[in-house]
Amino acid sequence: MVFNIVLAANLIFLIFFVGVPKKLHLFEILFCSMLTVFLQGTFMAIIILNYKTIQVNPHLFYVWSFVFNRFLLYPLLITWLMDLYLSVRSLGSKITLTLIISSVMVGIEYISNWLKIIHLAPPWKVWWSYAEWLLLIFVLYLFLLWFRKILKKEMIIR
């Protein structure tokens, strides 16, 4: 049941993401999603293996629910945020969008905890989740700015 909910949520967002008009180039989408997987993969290694503050439920379907969220839902959400950044001009709007999307991701983390997909073990705190996602978004944004320069230089985007 839990896996079905997670899979449905992932597919609904994937279909939405594919359909929604985007300003990002295909290469930027690939760049953002793959870099998100790498950065959060490294972060997860530290948190799961060293600090053990996030524990994954060993049941097969829960593991796959965790994998789907980490490798599909979160990268797509962050990539969508990067796309939204291109649509808004003011810093205030960008900060608002960042707070909304990071709150959604923190919410998904806590729903996963409630659904027993993961166990957020003490001393895990809500602000750790916010710090995790805000830092990732900030680093990704800086890398994206650098990558856009290369795309412009190589005449992929203008």
Place this chain on the structure above:
Amino acid sequence: MNVLELPKNFDYNEWMIIISLIATYTFAFRLPKRFPQTITILIVLFSFSLEKSTDLILEYPPYTLYYLNDSTLFELSDFFTCFLYPVFGYILLHYYDKWNIRGISNFFFILAGSIFGTLFEWITVLAHVFEYTGWKLEYSFTVYLLVISLYIVFFNFVKKFFIRANLKNINDLP
């Protein structure tokens, strides 16, 4: 506890990682530049994300089918180990493109790449870079067949779109 654990003993596995990194990166940087920066960056990121995905499923709890280096903790040497994957991917695709592999040659190229990958992994197992706790070397051969095929599909996809986007923008110039 440190964010990244330091190696318990600086022995075979650490030396294996250092020597492999120096050898592969020296080799890769000495190769004539073949791809635009965009394609190189995407290949590197594809390798990193593939490596992290497989590690998250197979290495981390609950399964822990293998671990890297001295312990099941995430060590500094584990972090450096992940830099071996992109350089292998890059060298592999460099020769794939240079030799203009097409048709049945794909089969032999993927097979040769998988055999090489499995042999290299066997050496790393001997050097205790990989410690199997349920994984077997023969499984790796199957994974390499899949991973190298994915590399080729991804590379052809990116290359096609690069040429298309590049030509479009050049033609649109006033």
